[in-house]
Structure formats: structure tokens, C-alpha cells
Amino acid sequence: xxxxxxxxxxxxxxxxxxxxxxxxxxxxxxxxxxxxxxxxxxxxxxxxxxxxxxxxxxxxxxxxxxxxxxxxxxxxxxxxxxxxxxxxxxxxxxxxxxxxxxxxxxxxxxxxxxxxxxxxxxxxxxxxxxxxxxxxxxxxxxxxxxxxxxxxxxxxxxxxxxxxxxxxxxxxxxxxxxxxxxxxxxxxxxxxxxxx
Ligand SMILES: Cc1cc2nc3c(=O)[nH]c(=O)nc-3n(C[C@H](O)[C@H](O)[C@H](O)COP(=O)(O)O)c2cc1C
Numbered sequence: 001x002x003x004x005x006x007x008x009x010x011x012x013x014x015x016x017x018x019x020x021x022x023x024x025x026x027x028x029x030x031x032x033x034x035x036x037x038x039x040x041x042x043x044x045x046x047x048x049x050x051x052x053x054x055x056x057x058x059x060x061x062x063x064x065x066x067x068x069x070x071x072x073x074x075x076x077x078x079x080x081x082x083x084x085x086x087x088x089x090x091x092x093x094x095x096x097x098x099x100x101x102x103x104x105x106x107x108x109x110x111x112x113x114x115x116x117x118x119x120x121x122x123x124x125x126x127x128x129x130x131x132x133x134x135x136x137x138x139x140x141x142x143x144x145x146x147x148x149x150x151x152x153x154x155x156x157x158x159x160x161x162x163x164x165x166x167x168x169x170x171x172x173x174x175x176x177x178x179x180x181x182x183x184x185x186x187x188x189x190x191x192x193x194x195x196x
Contacts, residue, residue, distance in 0.1 A: 001032045005076035009083040009094035021082040023188045047096025069101045078123040107159040117160020127187040133171035
């Protein structure tokens with residue numbers, strides 16, 4: 001059984017993404033995993049990396065609110081992220097949570113040999129929805145093979161997290177509710193399989 005930190009980045013818990021996070025939390029808990037749900041819009045965590053973070057970092061410390069988040073990250077065998085795609089990326093609140101919590105010395109470092117991924121051994125699962133259908137991305141000549149590279153490579157692999165899975169759904173603003181419910185089910189089943 002795993003310890004799972006489930007991070008939701010959506011302002012509305014009743015949205016498709018909110019429902020997906022709730023469904024994943026329930027399914028994982030039912031299978032005996034220990035799940036901590038972190039609904040970023042409700043935790044009150046300030047996602048803006050400000051001057052105080054830099055000051056603390058230079059002194060080799062982190063602010064108390066960051067240290068608290070890092071305890072949850074350190075505790076988890078697996079990180080699960082659930083979010084809508086906003087401007088081709090994670091919502092800013094999630095990006096900011098990562099900016100502030102994946103600090104040098106905690107999540108990564110440099111040594112004589114180069115980069116050290118300090119979150120090595122953890123797994124990460126990502127479920128994300130696109131409002132637009134895939135055809136719009138094709139029209140824009142987007143590299144569909146590397147949609148998640150900033151998350152997969154630039155964040156997770158950089159910090160040593162190699163075992164990852166991404167589940168996504170296009171066109172959620174245009175398609176039938178039943179189709180979106182199928183996505184919710186698919187994402188939940190994939191999360192369960194990933195953590196087994
Ligand atoms: C600020 C903002 C930016 C968005 N950017 C994108 C985008 O780049 N690509 C896309 O396909 N959809 C985009 N969308 C649509 C969201 O992805 C869509 O509303 C979401 O996936 C629907 O899930 P929900 O019902 O859980 O909110 C954007 C929506 C917002 C509010």
C-alpha cells in the first residue's frame with residue numbers, strides 16, 4: 001500500500017477536475033492506500049514565490065509554510081496531480097506550489113557529478129483535461145508527443161521522479177457529459193492500476 005499526496009488545482013470542487021480528484025481519492029482509499037488530499041484553492045497556501053523565499057533559501061532554510069508542504073511531499077510514495085490545462089500548462093496555483101516547495105536541497109540539488117534528483121523513488125500520476133478538441137492542437141502544429149514535457153521532464157524527471165503516468169482528455173468543454181464521465185472513470189482506473 002502506498003502513501004499518496006493528491007494535489008487538486010481547480011477553483012471549483014464540483015468541476016470535472018474536482019470530481020475526478022474526489023473519485024481518485026475514494027478509489028485509492030478503498031484499496032487501502034493512505035491518501036492526503038491537497039485542494040490548493042482551499043489550503044490557503046500562498047503560491048507566489050516572493051522575496052522571503054529567496055532570503056530564506058540563501059540561509060539554507062525554507063519558510064514554515066513551505067516546510068509544512070514539504071513534510072507532505074516527503075511522506076508520500078506517490079504524487080497525484082489533477083488539473084485543467086490553462087494556457088497549455090498547469091494552472092498558476094499549481095506551478096506556484098511547485099515553485100515554492102520543490103526547493104534546492106529538498107527536491108533537487110547539484111553536486112560534483114551534476115544534478116541530484118532528491119525525490120527519486122517516488123512515482124507521479126497526472127490527470128489533466130483540455131477544453132479544446134485535439135484537432136485545434138493539430139491545426140496549431142503543437143508537438144503532441146511532448147505535451148507534458150515541462151511537467152514530465154522539466155519538473156518530475158529533474159527531481160528524480162522517473163516512474164510517471166499521464167492521462168488526459170481533449171474537448172471536455174464541447175463534448176457530452178457522459179463522455180466526460182467516461183474520462184473520470186478512465187483516470188480513476190488508471191490511477192488505481194498505476195499504484196498497484
Ligand atoms: C485561464 C484558462 C486557460 C485555458 N487554457 C486552455 C488551453 O490552453 N487549452 C485548452 O485546451 N483549454 C484551455 N482552457 C479550458 C480548460 O482546459 C477547461 O475549462 C477545463 O479543462 C475544463 O475542466 P473543468 O470542468 O474541470 O474546469 C482554459 C481555461 C481557462 C479558465
